[in-house]
Amino acid sequence: MRRIVDPSLLSSWLRLAALCLSILVLNGCAATRSVWLFQGHPEKEIERNQFPVEKGDDVIGRLATVRLEKGDTLPDIARHFSLGINAVSAANPGVDVWVPEAGDRIVLPLSFILPDAPRKGIVINLATMRLFEFKGDGKSLVVSTYPVGVGTKERPSPMGQMRVARKTALPTWHVPASIAADHRKKGDILPAEVPPGPENPLGEYALYLSKSGYLIHGTNKPASIGLKATNGCMRLYPENVKLLYNDTPVNTPVVIVNQPYLVGQxxxxxxxxxxxxxxxxxxxxxxxxxxxxxxxxxxxxxxxxxxxxxxxxxxxxxxxxxxxxxxxxxxTEKDAAETIEVEHPDKLYGRPEIPELKMDAWYVLAADVRDEIDARRMAAIINHQGPPIPARVVSKSKNDGYRVIAGPFRDVGEARDAVKRLKIDLEIEGIVIDPVKKI
Amino acid sequence: MRTNLLAISMMLVLGSALAGCATSGDLEKVQAQQKLIDAKADQALQDAQAAKADANAAKARADEAEKQAAERERIADEKAAKADAAFQKSMRK
Structure with missing residues (x-):
C-alpha cells in the first residue's frame, strides 16, 4: 500500500525543519561566541600611563583584570600596573593586601576620570592620589598619569596653583626639623642631610614646587605609593618620577585639587x-x-x-x-572600553627580591607564629620596607608553627641594623642569628 | 406485687454484685497495664529529655564553634589591620 503524501504538507514540514535547523545553528554560533569571549586570551600588555584625550571626553583608559598567582601581594600588582595600593584595595574590597588567594581575579582600575581642572601642565588629585600631566593642545591632547603618595592627616599636601620652581636629579635630602624630632622620639637620630642613595627618601629625582618646602619626588619606599605617608610632598614610583622629571620643564604649572567625586563623559x-x-x-x-x-x-x-x-x-x-x-x-556608541583580562606577567616589576639562604650569613628571627597567614603577611610587610629587608617564612621542624626570618646579612652590623629598623618602623623585636657555618 | 418488686430488687442486687466482681478483675489488669504505660511514659519522657539535652548540647556546641570561628575571624582581621597600620606607619619618612 502506498502512502499518499500531500506536497503542500511536505513543504510546510520542510520549512519547519529548516527553521529549527537555522535556530539551532544560530544558537550554536551565539554559544560558541560567548564561550570564546569568556575564554578569550588575556592581553599581554595594557596601557597604564599615557592616554590620548579625545575632544569632549573626560574618561581615559580601560578597566582590566588579572589572575593572582601564588606569592603575589597587592602592592606588587599595584606597582607593576602603575597603580597605587589605595586604588587596587578600593577596587577589590575584601581582598587581603598581603596574602591574597592565588587564582582570584582582581580588578585593575586603569580607567580614570580627569579632574575638574584646566588641562594644562600638572594636575594632582589628592583624593584619588593620582597625578596627570597634560601635553599638547585641544586638537591632540595627551595625558600621562601616575599614582602618588600624599601627605598625612597631620601634615597634609597643599592645594592650589603653583609651578615647578626647579628640579634636581640625585637630590640630597635636607632633613626638616619636624621629621628629625619625630625620629628622635623613636630613638632614631637622623643626620642633618641624607646624600643620594638607598637611604634617601627623595629617591633619584625631585621637582621642587614654588610653594616652599613641597616637592614632587621619587621614593625609597615604593610600597607607600597610594598611601597618606608623606609630610606634604607627593611621591612617585622611581620608574614614574624618572619619566615625569624628563617630561617636565621648569615653570610647568601645577594645580593640586582634592576631588573624591568625579563626573565625566x-x-x-x-x-x-x-x-x-x-x-x-x-x-x-x-x-x-x-x-x-x-x-x-x-x-x-x-x-x-x-x-x-x-x-x-x-x-x-x-x-x-x-x-x-x-x-x-x-x-551613541556603547562604551568601547570594556574590561579586558591581562596576562599575569612572568615577573612583576619592582617586586622585592629574596636572596637565597646562605649558611655563612647572619639572619634575624623576626617572628615565631602558629598561623601561616600571619607569618606570610609579616614576611611580605618586611620585604616591602624601604630600603627592602629580605624576609621569608620557614616552617618549624616539628611542624608546630612558622618563623619569619629576615636576611641573609653579610655581617653582624647589617643584622643589627635590620633589628633596629624592625623595632623602629614595625615595633618588631628581632633576634640576631649567628651564621650556621662560620667563615 | 410486693413479690415482684422483691424479685426485681434481688435481680438488681445480684446483677450489681456480679458486675462488681468483674470490675475488680478488670481493674487489676488495667492497673497493671497502666503501670506498664506509666513506665513507658517515664522512659519516653526521659528519652525526650535526653534528646532535647543532646540537641541543646549540640546547639551549644555549634553556637560555641560559630562564636569561636567569629572570634578567630575577628582576631585575624584585627591582626591584619594592626599589621597594615604598622606597615603604613613604617612608610613615612
Whole structure:
C-alpha cells in the first residue's frame, strides 16, 4: 500500500525543519561566541600611563583584570600596573593586601576620570592620589598619569596653583626639623642631610614646587605609593618620577585639587567615579554636594533622568572606578572600553627580591607564629620596607608553627641594623642569628 | 406485687454484685497495664529529655564553634589591620 503524501504538507514540514535547523545553528554560533569571549586570551600588555584625550571626553583608559598567582601581594600588582595600593584595595574590597588567594581575579582600575581642572601642565588629585600631566593642545591632547603618595592627616599636601620652581636629579635630602624630632622620639637620630642613595627618601629625582618646602619626588619606599605617608610632598614610583622629571620643564604649572567625586563623559556616556574622601566625613560632604549639583545640572540640560539610586550606590561603594550612570544621547556608541583580562606577567616589576639562604650569613628571627597567614603577611610587610629587608617564612621542624626570618646579612652590623629598623618602623623585636657555618 | 418488686430488687442486687466482681478483675489488669504505660511514659519522657539535652548540647556546641570561628575571624582581621597600620606607619619618612 502506498502512502499518499500531500506536497503542500511536505513543504510546510520542510520549512519547519529548516527553521529549527537555522535556530539551532544560530544558537550554536551565539554559544560558541560567548564561550570564546569568556575564554578569550588575556592581553599581554595594557596601557597604564599615557592616554590620548579625545575632544569632549573626560574618561581615559580601560578597566582590566588579572589572575593572582601564588606569592603575589597587592602592592606588587599595584606597582607593576602603575597603580597605587589605595586604588587596587578600593577596587577589590575584601581582598587581603598581603596574602591574597592565588587564582582570584582582581580588578585593575586603569580607567580614570580627569579632574575638574584646566588641562594644562600638572594636575594632582589628592583624593584619588593620582597625578596627570597634560601635553599638547585641544586638537591632540595627551595625558600621562601616575599614582602618588600624599601627605598625612597631620601634615597634609597643599592645594592650589603653583609651578615647578626647579628640579634636581640625585637630590640630597635636607632633613626638616619636624621629621628629625619625630625620629628622635623613636630613638632614631637622623643626620642633618641624607646624600643620594638607598637611604634617601627623595629617591633619584625631585621637582621642587614654588610653594616652599613641597616637592614632587621619587621614593625609597615604593610600597607607600597610594598611601597618606608623606609630610606634604607627593611621591612617585622611581620608574614614574624618572619619566615625569624628563617630561617636565621648569615653570610647568601645577594645580593640586582634592576631588573624591568625579563626573565625566566618554562616547556619550556619563560616568561617576567615587573615592573615599581623604578628610573627615564633614569635608567630604561638601565635595559630594558639588558632584550632586553637577549631576543635577547635567540631568536638567540633557533632559535624561539619572538613576539616582545607582549614583548613591557608586558613592557609597567608593571603589574608585568610573561607573556609567546614563547614556546621554540615543544612538551613541556603547562604551568601547570594556574590561579586558591581562596576562599575569612572568615577573612583576619592582617586586622585592629574596636572596637565597646562605649558611655563612647572619639572619634575624623576626617572628615565631602558629598561623601561616600571619607569618606570610609579616614576611611580605618586611620585604616591602624601604630600603627592602629580605624576609621569608620557614616552617618549624616539628611542624608546630612558622618563623619569619629576615636576611641573609653579610655581617653582624647589617643584622643589627635590620633589628633596629624592625623595632623602629614595625615595633618588631628581632633576634640576631649567628651564621650556621662560620667563615 | 410486693413479690415482684422483691424479685426485681434481688435481680438488681445480684446483677450489681456480679458486675462488681468483674470490675475488680478488670481493674487489676488495667492497673497493671497502666503501670506498664506509666513506665513507658517515664522512659519516653526521659528519652525526650535526653534528646532535647543532646540537641541543646549540640546547639551549644555549634553556637560555641560559630562564636569561636567569629572570634578567630575577628582576631585575624584585627591582626591584619594592626599589621597594615604598622606597615603604613613604617612608610613615612
Amino acid at each position: 566618554r562616547n556619550g556616556v556619563l560616568y561617576l567615579e567615587a573615592h573615599t574622601p581623604l578628610e573627615d566625613p564633614g569635608a567630604g560632604a561638601v565635595e559630594l554636594e558639588k558632584a550632586y549639583a553637577k549631576l543635577r545640572v547635567i540631568e536638567k540640560k540633557s533632559g535624561r533622568t539619572l538613576d539616582w539610586k545607582k549614583v548613591r550606590e557608586v558613592q557609597v561603594e567608593a571603589r574608585g572606578i568610573p561607573v556609567p550612570i546614563v547614556e546621554m544621547s540615543q544612538g
